Amino acid sequence: MKIIRFILVLVLTGFLLFSISNLLGVNGENNPIAVQSGTSRDYVKVSRILQNKCVDCHSPGMTRMPIYSELPIARQLIENDIQQGSERFILSPGIYSGKEPFTPLMLARLEHVIINNNMPPALYLTMHWNGSLSADEKQTVLTWIAKERGRHPWSNESAEGYKGEPVQPLPLSVELNPEKVALGNQLFHDTLLSGDNTLSCASCHALNKGGTDQAQVATGIRGQQGPINSPTVYNAMYNLAQFWDGRAKDLQAQAAGPVANPVEMGADWDKVITKLNQDSDYTSAFSKLYPEQGLTKANVTDAIAVFEESLVTPNSRFDQYLRGHEAALNPDEKAGYELFKNNCTSCHFGPALGGLSYEKMGVKQDYFAMRGGDLTEDDNGRYNVTKNEIDRYAFKVPVLRNVELTYPYFHDGSVNELPEAVRIMGITQLGKNFSADEIDKMVAFLKTLTGEYQGASLSSLKDPQ
Incomplete structure (x- = not known):
């Protein structure tokens, strides 16, 4: 018993010392990067928040190393955090200064982790007690994201109250020869x-x-x-x-x-x-x-x-909603959109609700094990192009416009029903088991994405030429 108590005391003491060392700032501070003139006041605040809270894992070369960073286990954990952080989201000095813009993808990913309280990870917080964003900091960043989206050309046709949405309406016309x-x-x-x-x-x-x-x-x-x-x-x-x-x-x-x-x-x-x-x-x-x-x-x-x-399909009921026609969606469809926003728009964002990034198929759970059957060369996805191991099983995110008509789903066409596709995405990409009610509402929303081609609804087209 004495040995067990000694070990527990030793572990607790080490844990407290490491944590207190971070609170006392012995891991050092980066010199603050000034925001260039002409940048909005909102981003001055956001940059400061990002430099204080995100730099350690998302800014390779700028990480503030704690005093225990060279210890064997700690070093591996820190390197893993930096690697995973920089795979998804990199904040460079140019980003901090406002010289380089945030892309729509970066805005989507940042918004997603803030809304879902996914960052910083729990393990990081055990050693960095002040690493979480406060409620005020979260609101500051989310408000800025909405304003950034409102300035993007994609939002030109959105009603004023919807310009900050992660999804934008498709243009009613495209200028082509x-x-x-x-x-x-x-x-x-x-x-x-x-x-x-x-x-x-x-x-x-x-x-x-x-x-x-x-x-x-x-x-x-x-x-x-x-x-x-x-x-x-x-x-x-x-x-x-x-x-x-x-x-x-x-x-x-x-x-x-x-x-x-x-x-x-x-x-x-x-x-x-x-x-x-x-x-x-x-x-x-x-x-x-x-x-x-x-x-x-x-x-x-x-x-x-x-x-x-020219094959743009505007004027879906959801497009009408984004243009300010509240009655275009019923309550279940609106609830489905809110669920979709909270869970899916880090990948399915922009006018087409996708197509703007590559994502691994099976982030939280092995999709291919769930599917069963042998792996094929095409299951390797983006890896077949880059030969970079990090791209194995990654695919271009499919657009979700007209998704009720584009079955069967996924790169392998393995799922015929839209509710089942939503269920599988929840498990494999988010680690969530959506309830039947949540799935029904998200599917109801997704069906509002069916648009028009040459003035006719895609669901009514026969054989257009």
């Missing part, structure tokens, strides 16, 4: 782009099926089954990159890939150009719109990309 849009539309639906003249881009991205094929995986030339689910082409212009793994930098690069993929459209681009050149309507259109090069692969993919930029 109408002749290029029409040419791209024709190409998008033309089977001449496939090797055997049987498939078009619309075969996997049907405009009357939410911009998808509503199948688990794509069916390519000669009935070949692809390895991954076809993401929607609607609102794809908001994606930071294209494909689930982000291997195409933009819509034009994406348009080139499936045509030459032997499992998808199975064509040769030189032969495709030869076929298109035999059509006088195409040669005339390309001579007019692309007078310098005419009908080339680059110009074909550009025209398709311009058409895809």
Whole structure:
């Protein structure tokens, strides 16, 4: 018993000494970084809060090391905290000074951890008793985030009271060359782009099926089954990159890939150009719109990309709500949006509710163990592009516009029902078991995201061309 008491006293003494050492500031203080002139008064306060409370884990090279930082166990814990913190959120001297702007992604992540009291982590607080943000500090940061969003062009069409929301309405119109849009539309639906003249881009991205094929995986030339689910082409212009793994930098690069993929459209681009050149309507259109090069692969993919930029689906009931029409949503849908904001908008934010970051599939619980079955190469996600281990199982966050029509869900198309997708996301990404009522309300909200194309609701489209 004496030995046990001695050990307990020793551990308690060490714990108190380490904690008191932090309270006394023996770990040192960084020289404060001044905010540059012209920066808002709100951000002066926010910068001070961030420098006081976030610097240790989110500013590599600026961490204030405690006196016990070189002890074996402590050193490993500190290094792990810094690594995890910098993976999700980096605050550089330029950010602190206001010289570098916060991106919408950074605002979303910062807001999420404040609302959910996720930061600092509990283990950090056991050794840094003054590390938590006070209620006033939280409100200061959240107020500033709302104002920052209100200044972003995405919020131009939001009603005054909704400019600070993490989600913004889609624009009612997009300024594009109408002749290029029409040419791209024709190409998008033309089977001449496939090797055997049987498939078009619309075969996997049907405009009357939410911009998808509503199948688990794509069916390519000669009935070949692809390895991954076809993401929607609607609102794809908001994606930071294209494909689930982000291997195409933009819509034009994406348009080139499936045509030459032997499992998808199975064509040769030189032969495709030869076929298109035999059509006088195409040669005339390309001579007019692309007078310098005419009908080339680059110009074909550009025209398709311009058409895809036009595939914005505004005027959903949720868009109407953000524009100030309170009655556009019923009480359950509004409650669902509040649940969604509190849980989902660190990933699903912006006008398309996603597409702006890569996230690991299975943050809190192993998604692939839940799913079962063998792992495939495509399950590696972003890792297949970067070969960086940190990107294994990370995927571009799917946009949620028109989500009731874009089933089945996830990169593997493994879930057919929207409530089940919400349930799985709660468990794997948040570590939460949503109640049936919470799921029902979030699904009710998600169904308000179904928008319009060419003035008609997507849910009523038959076969638009």
